[in-house]
Amino acid sequence: MVVNYFTGLADEVRELLAELGVEKLTDLIGRTDLLEAVEGMTAKQSKLDLSSILETPVSPLSHPLYWTEPNQPFDKAELNQKIIEETEAAVASRAGGSFYFDVRNTDRSVGARLSGSVAKRYGNQGMATSPIKLYLDGTAGQSLGVWNAGGVEIYLTGDANDYVGKGMAGGKLVIKPHVGTTFACNDATIVGNTCLYGATGGKLFAAGTAGERFGVRNSGTIAVIEGAGDNACEYMTGGIVAILGATGVNFGAGMTGGFAYVMDSNDDFEGRVNTESVEAISLSDLYIHQEHLRGLIAEHLEETGSVHAENILANFDEWIPKFYLVKPKAADLRTLLGHQSRSAAELRVQAQ
Incomplete structure (x- = not known):
């Protein structure tokens, strides 16, 4: 029962990724162009300026947008x-x-x-x-x-x-x-x-x-x-x-x-x-x-x-x-x- 649930969840995730035109979840990191701001539900929320948050990040090719190095135990040599x-x-x-x-x-x-x-x-x-x-x-x-x-x-x-x-x-x-x-x-x-x-x-x-x-x-x-x-x-x-x-x-x-x-x-x-x-x-x-x-x-x-x-x-x-x-x-x-x-x-x- 559990296996079937996770299989169905994985299939649904793959379908959503395909709709967005990406192959894997890590391809979505930094893709702020796929986000859009919705209107605020209150007057105070409507005054929020989210443009700086939705700005597409620029990173040199040598600096990926997410951590890619193995995470060694802190005390490996301790x-x-x-x-x-x-x-x-x-x-x-x-x-x-x-x-x-x-x-x-x-x-x-x-x-x-x-x-x-x-x-x-x-x-x-x-x-x-x-x-x-x-x-x-x-x-x-x-x-x-x-x-x-x-x-x-x-x-x-x-x-x-x-x-x-x-x-x-x-x-x-x-x-x-x-x-x-x-x-x-x-x-x-x-x-x-x-x-x-x-x-x-x-x-x-x-x-x-x-x-x-x-x-x-x-x-x-x-x-x-x-x-x-x-x-x-x-x-x-x-x-x-x-x-x-x-x-x-x-x-x-x-x-x-x-x-x-x-x-x-x-x-x-x-x-x-x-x-x-x-x-x-x-x-x-x-x-x-x-x-x-x-x-x-x-x-x-x-x-x-x-x-x-x-x-x-x-x-x-x-x-x-x-x-x-x-x-x-x-x-x-x-x-x-x-x-x-x-x-x-x-x-x-x-x-x-």
Whole structure:
């Protein structure tokens, strides 16, 4: 059906080109003689003078009216290429190893070519037991760790732009500030907007806050961050997100799977939840989920050295009343962790 549609569209385009006396679409570029101005629908539009726009462009034969040179990737000789060259032997031998690079905000999709190389040879999890570990220092451009494969672990000291972990399928992404920074990590943005868009696996730990739409369409990644903007966990279908700080509005809109732990640091979280899709339940009496959250925060501390995470763990019982579990309305609370979840009260009765 689709093939027939496009065949018919191509035939129609060819017919229109023939009527205009040209062979291909590029022959129409610069043919302003084929255009004519229509009368304006308002008095203001009628006063417009379009003659300069409709003037036929004049160009020397050596300068075509459109770009004709191949468009090489911007970073062909930059960071992604260096990563491929330096890790080639470790990937080929399946030995894994650690590699160190500086990164800047013009380095985009860092790690994507490496993930492609790993996945092409061994599939998604083929190097998970002997990973390639990239240690980056600086500010990463857009899409750090995009389509990250199992067996690729990226540790960034600095910060990153939008789309961190977009479509990641495995491995690990860790982002933390430089040692000695004077600001509180949980009050500073460390990753941009729309992180983990469409992610299906792996883990992300970021010692700082994220921009808007964190975890949108996440369907399998486990993540810990320290705050997020509007529309976090939007259309989420799986995975687990722990947010150790405030969020923006419209949390969990369209969420149909997975769940989140969220700290209500400003005592206003219930008013920020999209109640059409999800419900927020206090963690105060959910013992098993408390311990699960404790484990996630401990792993976050180990990976990032977050002072905020260390604070929470040191005073865990005092922080727990601040946390909510957010799940899709249709999801059964008792089976979110794959087994029968019991409250602290039920466990105390059992112990007696």
